[in-house]
Structures are given as C-alpha cells and as structure tokens.
Amino acid sequence: MLYYLDSQDKENLQMLKRTNLKSVGWREEDLEELLVKNLDRVLDEENLMPIFTERNFQPEPDILALDETGKLYIFELKRWKSKDDNLLQVLKYGQKYGQKSYKDLENMYFKFNPDAASLIQDHREYFKLDSESEIKEEHFNQHQQFLIVTDGTDFKTRRAINYWKKTGLDIEAIVYRVYTTDANEHLIEFNTYSPFQDVIEHEPSNFILNTNHKRNPASHQDMLTKEKAAAYYHPWKNKIQRIQKGDKVFLYQSGKGIVAMGIGTGIVNKEEYHGKANEEYNMNLEDFTILKKPMAAKKMKEITDSNFMFNQTLFSVDKEKSDLIWKHIKENHM
Template sequence: MLFYLDDSNKKQLNSVKRINLASINWREKDLEDLIAHNISKIVSESSLMTIFQERKGKEEPDIMALDRSGSLYLFELKRWKSDKENLLQVLRYGQIFGQSDYNVLNDLYNKHGKKGKELIDDHKEYFNLGKDEEIRKEDFNKKQHFLIITDGTDTETRQAINYWKTTGLWIDAIIYRVYETLNGGKLIEFNTYSPEEDVIEFEEGCYILNTNTKNTQEDDKDMIQNKKAAAYYDPWKTKINKIQKGDKVFLYRNATGIVAMGKGSGIVKKKNYHNLHTEVNEEYYTELEEFMILKTPLKPDEIKQITGVNYRFMSTMFGVGQENGNKIWEYIIKNSI
C-alpha cells in the first residue's frame, strides 16, 4: 500500500488513489508485454528467461519462461481479480505443456520470434552458465511452476492455491496494484502471494473488522458511536493502514454478525488506547463515511448465503474481495436491514 508523505503534516498518511488498467486503456496484451520484458524484476525466486508468449486463438499460457535449471514457468495474466477459473486454466496449461520435451520448447521458442536460434545455447548465454553449470536437453522441463498474475485474488482461489501447495505443486498468485499520483502519473506495484502473510495484504478494498467484544465491550461501543474502524496494539493496529479512501468496511461483532458499515476516509489516525497515557498510540483508526448502523445484524450464515463463502471470523480484520464486499453492501442497502 502506498501513501503520500506530507512535509506540512508529518503525522498524517494520505492514500495514493488506486485505479485499474482498464481505466487507463491498458489491454491484457500490454500487461503481458510489460511482464515478459521485465520478468526477472517481478518474480523474486530467480531470474527467468521468457521463451514464449501466447498466440491469439491458441490454447497457450500468456507467458512461458525458464529458470537457470531449465524448470518451466507458466503464467496466466488478468486485468481483473482472479477466480477459480483462472486457476483451472493455468493448471490446464500444465497438463498440455508439462510433458513437453526440449524439442517442443525449442520449437515454441523459435515461433516466439527466435527463428534459427537454439534454445539451449541462448539459455546458456542468458544465465551465463559456466562449464560445470550447463544443462542437457533432457534436463529441460523437469519441473513446472504455475503463476497467476492479477489485480486481486478471491477467497476460493487462495484456498485452492494453499491446497495444491500441500500436494507439492508449485503454484502462486502475484498480485499487482495500479495507482495514480496527484500529478496524473501512474505507478504499478507487484506483490508475490504467500499463505504465511495476512490475506488482506492482497485484497481488493472490502474488509470485515472485528469490533473486539471478546476483550471489551467498550471498543465496540466506541466504534459505533464515533463511526470509525479501529484496531489496537501491534501487530493488529497496523491493519487499519490497509483501508483506503472509499474501501467498504463492515464492523463485525463476535457471535452476532455485521452490525454497522461505512467507507474509509483515507486518513489513518492514532490515539492512546482508552486515552491512557501509558498506552501511547496503541489505537489506530480511520473514520468511516456513509456510516450505517444495521437495524438487524447480518449473521454469519446469512453472509455465507450471500457470498457463497464460509468465512472464519477469528481475525482482527480480513479482506472479502471487491465482488463479495459489494454483494454484502448491496444486500444490506436493498433489504434495509
């Protein structure tokens, strides 16, 4: 997440406006070309050599690449957030190309515009392999790695990725974010998905925040009365930094359900927890605009029915994705609950 630094007010964070590629007339092909030409800057595990890009009308991955050991990387790119169909698609490519031998890869390499070139020679040159590091033709494509590159991931995709990882399949999602600066400049940020990280690191602007009634009723009451989203102490309080202007936030009360909702103001503030001088800046909060208290709490089973996802409400704050967040928001508005 990006913020502006304000020299006139060094205690304030202002969010950089988040946009998407479609809004600036970028096509999926533009994103594909960008990644193909900068692949080693985006995939941190190792430098990669692009050997092939998708041909229109063909059942092929957007990008194929090799690492220095000859392992094959298959990429599926989307301008929008991923879903389970993207995952199935990239696995389908693994089924098609996972058994391809060197000759097939060399043929694809030549179709990618390297006519007359020998893949094994260019691979050696690209990775500057010494005599003792050279690989044989039969060493190519012994392993496959699957990568989805997209503007956000949904819960089902994350769960599927985690499942396939437990089976030994090397699969991940790389999340990108596009931002616009005050002077109209464009920024793009890439983050590699990791199940060890909190899932909201890569979520799309819709969050469920626990009001902390398990510890005290005062925090719940404070959030409702002061129309804000808050979290307390490290590492939980810093989760509030994820909420950008316009992001939808649902306040969830333990054993009850969603009791209120609003939209982020884009400004994160700090204060002493319960105004105690010994608890300096242990509360991070952001005021919520378009704040609404629900007449009837939206229960967990109703949330599951609306979204199709059985969320676990154990975390301080977690992302539900833009699509499901919009479903919850619209359901509440439509039914005036």
C-alpha cells in the same frame, strides 16, 4: 497500500487512489509485454529466460519461461480481480505443456525468437553456463512452476492456492495493484503471494555485476578503464536501469572475484556497441576503486554466510551483506 508523504501534514495518511489497468488504457497484452521484459524485477529471487508469449486467439499460456535448471514457469495473467477458475486454467496448461519435450519447447521458442540458433545454446548463453553447469536436452521441463498474475485475490482463490500448495504443487500468485495520483500519474505495485498476507518486498539497493570477462574481456577492461558498470544487448542491458543513485556496485570477474567497486550515479547512458545503436547501457560509478587483489567468491560467502548466483548478469545483495563486503574490501584489498 501506498500513501503520500506530505511534508506539510505529517500526522495524517493520505491514500493513493486505487484504479485498474483497463481504466488507464492498458490491455492484458500490455501487461504481458511489461512482465516479459521485467521478469527479473517482478521475481527478484529468480532469474528467468522468457521463451514464449501467447499468440492472439490461441489457447496458450500467457508466458512460458525457463530457469537455469530447465524448470518451466507457466504464467497466467489477468487484468481484473482473480477468480478461482483461473487456477483451473493454469493447471490445464500445466497438464498440456508439462509434457512438452525439449524439441517442442524449442519449436515454440523459434516462434517467439525466429532468429535463434537453438534453445539450448541461447539458454547456455543467457545464464552464462560453463561446460560443468550447462544442462542437456533431457533436463528441460522436468519440473513446472505455476504463477497467476492478477489484480487482487479473492477468498476462493486464496483457499484454492493453499489447497494445491499443500498437495505439493508449485503454484503461487503475484498480486499487482494500480494507483493514480492527483497529477494523473499511474503507478503499479507488484507483491509476491503469501497465504497469510500480501507482503511488500523492499527493493535491494546494492548489486554485484558479472563483467562477463570469460566471453568478453575487452568490455570487462572497458568498465575498469572508464569506471563504469555496463551490460549489453536485450534483455541484459536493461538490468543497468535497476541501479539507483547511491547504490553500491561490485564488479565481479568469473574465476577471480570482485575486482572493483563504486557508487551508482543513477544516470543510465545508452551507447553504441559493436556498431549497433543503444546496445550498451552503462552507469558511471563514483568513488570507483580497483582492488589490489580480487576478493574471491569463497571469501564473500565466508564473511556473509551466503551463497551467490554469480552466473547472473546483475543480482541484488541486501544492505547487511553488501556492507560486510564493502568493509572487508576497504580493510584488506586497498
């Protein structure tokens, strides 16, 4: 639930009014478009590449996406309260699309992205995979993950999901709720599914940005010179909008480590890139520091006791780990 914080009345909780997408003029297709462009935020721990969205009047999944290993994610979206037969629908899609070959997926991808050269090439570029980590055609769609996105869950749906999970099926529900304020503003909240309770995930507020030096050394240098964090082209450029005022941002160079760091201003600038308008999103960083010696990935893992997915354009780091990295840099790399 979401509540107002009233600076005058600090003793009582005033709940925001619940509503639904239909009441605020949103269609199921609008929710689908929102998710396709923001999968990295709704599934913060997963970096997914959308490869297909439902076409009108076709019995197809709402969204198909891949992770870096080639695992296929099958989404079923509902604008209304979920029912247990939603599970039967998504499992039916799983039976059909789980048998698709790489060529089948590529043909679907071409419908979603007509200008694409090949699915495997775009997959390699999307996840920034090198020759050692890139996957082959036969690795695609070896496993599937089912996701139901719905406005609330009822008891039958919870029971059905728990049943299928116990059998070993990779199935989850993502619950969203829509609210309206007294000023007629509309809010949406996404929660990941828990078999015991709905859990509100706290948005991490510190980030590591891969500058993509290997493929674009000029843009890497531009970030250091202009003291900014930047990303280019859809969907990667949109990740810059996740950085808010006061967030710690570490610039990471592949093969080297963290080479610079600063504090987000919260202001996203949209600029021309290679002759195309608004294809660079960037944010100036305050307290910008270029390290005298890069902080290697091995050292980052050592002091935080964590692994990091450096192949992503931008990924979040919780406050405890980012503070450890920041402190180590201040003490050893300046």
